[in-house]
Amino acid sequence: MSTTVYYDGTWQGLLTAIFEDYEYRLQSCIIVKSGTAVTQSLFGRTHQVYTDKKKALRVKNGLLKNVGKVALQELYCAFLSEKEGIEVLILRVVQYYMAGEKSVHSNYAHEDVLQIKKIHKSVMRERHRFKAFVRFRESTDGIFLALIEPDFNVLPLISTHFKDRYADQLWIIYDVKRQYGLHYDKSTVREIVFDKSIDVKQLEAVCSTEEQLYDRLWKRYFQSTNIVERKNTKLHVQHVPKRYWKYLNEKEG
Amino acid sequence: MQAERIQEKLEILADAAKYDVSCSSSGSNRKNTKRGLGNTGAGICHTYTEDGRCVSLLKILLTNHCIFDCAYCVSRRSNDIKRAAFTVQEVVDLTINFYRRNYIEGLFLSSGIFKDADFTMERLVLVAKKLRQEHHFNGYIHLKTIPGASDELLYEAGLYADRLSVNLEIPTESGLKLLAPEKNRKDMDEPMDYLKGEIVRTKEEKKIIKSTPKFAPAGQSTQMIIGAADETDRHIIQTANHYYATYQLKRVYYSGYIPISHDKRLPGIGAAVPAIRENRLYQTDWLMRFYGFRHDEVLDEQHPNLDLDIDPKLSWALRHLDQFPVDINKSPYELIVRVPGIGVTSAKKIVAARKFGKLRLEHLQKIGVSLNKVRYFIICEGFLPLKSDKPAVLLKQYILAESQSKYQKALSSQLSLF
Ligand code: SF4
Numbered sequence: 181m182s183t184t185v186y187y188d189g190t191w192q193g194l195l196t197a198i199f200e201d202y203e204y205r206l207q208s209c210i211i212v213k214s215g216t217a218v219t220q221s222l223f224g225r226t227h228q229v230y231t232d233k234k235k236a237l238r239v240k241n242g243l244l245k246n247v248g249k250v251a252l253q254e255l256y257c258a259f260l261s262e263k264e265g266i267e268v269l270i271l272r273v274v275q276y277y278m279a280g281e282k283s284v285h286s287n288y289a290h291e292d293v294l295q296i297k298k299i300h301k302s303v304m305r306e307r308h309r310f311k312a313f314v315r316f317r318e319s320t321d322g323i324f325l326a327l328i329e330p331d332f333n334v335l336p337l338i339s340t341h342f343k344d345r346y347a348d349q350l351w352i353i354y355d356v357k358r359q360y361g362l363h364y365d366k367s368t369v370r371e372i373v374f375d376k377s378i379d380v381k382q383l384e385a386v387c388s389t390e391e392q393l394y395d396r397l398w399k400r401y402f403q404s405t406n407i408v409e410r411k412n413t414k415l416h417v418q419h420v421p422k423r424y425w426k427y428l429n430e431k432e433g
Numbered sequence: 434m435q436a437e438r439i440q441e442k443l444e445i446l447a448d449a450a451k452y453d454v455s456c457s458s459s460g461s462n463r464k465n466t467k468r469g470l471g472n473t474g475a476g477i478c479h480t481y482t483e484d485g486r487c488v489s490l491l492k493i494l495l496t497n498h499c500i501f502d503c504a505y506c507v508s509r510r511s512n513d514i515k516r517a518a519f520t521v522q523e524v525v526d527l528t529i530n531f532y533r534r535n536y537i538e539g540l541f542l543s544s545g546i547f548k549d550a551d552f553t554m555e556r557l558v559l560v561a562k563k564l565r566q567e568h569h570f571n572g573y574i575h576l577k578t579i580p581g582a583s584d585e586l587l588y589e590a591g592l593y594a595d596r597l598s599v600n601l602e603i604p605t606e607s608g609l610k611l612l613a614p615e616k617n618r619k620d621m622d623e624p625m626d627y628l629k630g631e632i633v634r635t636k637e638e639k640k641i642i643k644s645t646p647k648f649a650p651a652g653q654s655t656q657m658i659i660g661a662a663d664e665t666d667r668h669i670i671q672t673a674n675h676y677y678a679t680y681q682l683k684r685v686y687y688s689g690y691i692p693i694s695h696d697k698r699l700p701g702i703g704a705a706v707p708a709i710r711e712n713r714l715y716q717t718d719w720l721m722r723f724y725g726f727r728h729d730e731v732l733d734e735q736h737p738n739l740d741l742d743i744d745p746k747l748s749w750a751l752r753h754l755d756q757f758p759v760d761i762n763k764s765p766y767e768l769i770v771r772v773p774g775i776g777v778t779s780a781k782k783i784v785a786a787r788k789f790g791k792l793r794l795e796h797l798q799k800i801g802v803s804l805n806k807v808r809y810f811i812i813c814e815g816f817l818p819l820k821s822d823k824p825a826v827l828l829k830q831y832i833l834a835e836s837q838s839k840y841q842k843a844l845s846s847q848l849s850l851f
Contacts, residue, residue: 404447406482415485
């Protein structure tokens with residue numbers, strides 16, 4: 181009989197769910213974050229997962245042994261896509277990985293594996309974009325603040341990059357859509373949640389005069405480096421899709 | 434007031450620098466040491482200009498004053514334009530502040546030549562030195578090498594910069610003589626030769642002594658302007674090949690000439706930028722660097738110019754139909770990667786996936802190969818190539834008819850200008 185599985189929405193939680201699917205032979209057909217409304221089939225069972233680090237670790241180690249680090253990271257990235265149904269897809273692929281011989285994860289002809297690779301690719305593209313499309317503004321108290329609204333939950337994937345790069349400055353990158361951010365205090369990165377929602381206008385209000393100067397200089401630079409004779413708006417928008425413009429100061433009027 | 438002057442300078446000196454198309458920030462991996470600022474290796478484009486080019490570096494001239502008079506250059510001394518010059522400190526401040534806001538990967542500093550080569554080079558080096566030593570800056574630095582600068586200065590430049598470049602600008606020596614009679618190829622070759630020697634030497638030393646300081650870890654590059662003189666594509670690619678081989682350049686850039694002058698020796702103002710030709714040259718360059726093609730396979734005496742309506746790989750394949758079809762399930766990687774429509778990534782995936790079973794057309798599609806071109810050139814499980822008995826001209830017609838080539842569209846709009 182098929183089961184609807186509820187978990188806490190975390191990666192550890194999903195790994196636990198995958199373990200329990202095997203442990204209790206659940207035949208999970210839907211795995212969703214607790215609180216999500218789903219249409220229950222009349223005869224289906226439900227199962228509540230409580231995140232268990234030990235169980236999660238066993239799945240992780242099993243994957244590491246069978247398919248290695250790269251394939252595991254692919255699954256994690258796919259998870260961060262937050263796409264509907266991603267949990268069950270990951271479950272199926274894990275089952276395939278655990279049953280098969282080695283290096284099955286390079287089987288590009290397998291439907292589910294291919295699907296994971298595709299999603300992984302788009303998450304990685306988003307990650308790469310958000311190494312680029314973060315714009316810090318320096319506040320009067322010397323913190324460099326940036327707001328983002330990525331399609332996928334990429335903050336965990338860009339944290340190290342920003343920590344390494346801006347090791348000597350205080351910074352916050354805040355995901356407005358998901359209502360949480362990263363705060364770096366020159367030694368560690370921590371997750372933070374603002375108690376009020378925040379927008380660009382509020383950011384501007386706390387900016388230093390120096391910030392205004394460099395903001396203007398950057399906008400001027402962006403205009404001056406353009407070659408009018410080569411104008412190619414289509415290509416431009418392809419590289420910097422409009423949905424990202426909101427937080428890019430060079431794209432402000 | 435001060436702020437306004439800086440803005441004006443930035444406008445003038447960014448505008449004058451924009452014709453250098455290189456904006457690469459890769460090829461180096463400087464770590465952020467001792468909690469300094471920045472690192473390199475990520476190769477990030479922070480934004481794109483409205484003409485669709487990547488903006489990765491703050492690309493400016495130190496000054497657009499110049500004692501030379503190269504016809505193809507906006508900064509030439511006979512050109513009546515606004516002139517400006519940054520101080521060393523101004524460039525340092527701009528770089529650091531842009532970098533801290535995550536606008537850029539680093540600095541690309543070039544300059545007109547004021548007074549003489551050494552005087553100019555010294556200031557470029559000073560900017561890089563200050564960034565590295567005073568600001569512990571580990572972001573990317575690309576410096577222009579000024580032909581005629583002393584070896585000591587070049588050496589210092591190599592210690593601080595990730596990449597160094599001398600632009601050849603005009604692909605042929607005759608063209609250079611015509612458009613920039615004060616310059617000659619030899620002056621450009623000398624610094625490249627010296628730097629190549631130092632780069633190789635440092636690499637060797639580093640193998641033995643780990644602490645050997647980096648020396649221009651992202652190597653050297655150059656740029657050629659396309660369509661200012663009357664060179665053929667074969668000239669250009671031969672020159673590129675020569676410089677890749679002799680000076681171990683990391684990149685050669687091709688920059689379609691943008692008309693900036695009424696000089697009779699040059700295409701007039703309003704002439705179209707040869708964007709498609711430029712693109713075909715880049716494709717050829719890639720074929721040489723990543724696909725295992727020799728330069729004289731792509732262009733030779735009979736074919737001195739690249740086709741504009743089809744890409745150089747397809748063009749090569751149509752001239753060498755005897756080498757096809759390629760068997761997707763059996764042929765070595767080297768041949769698979771030569772199939773029109775199959776890129777390096779797809780070729781690698783094919784070789785990986787065929788271990789699990791014979792590949793069919795639908796597998797290729799799933800891997801991301803578009804069948805439009807491919808199906809004339811391959812065999813795979815359950816599939817024989819289409820119309821393989823037809824002559825090349827016909828195949829080309831079939832392929833073109835099916836692909837609404839964006840270049841074709843662009844091409845017709847470009848041609849309609851005449
Ligand atoms: S030397 Fe360089 S800056 Fe001066 S005119 Fe020639 S190309 Fe332009």
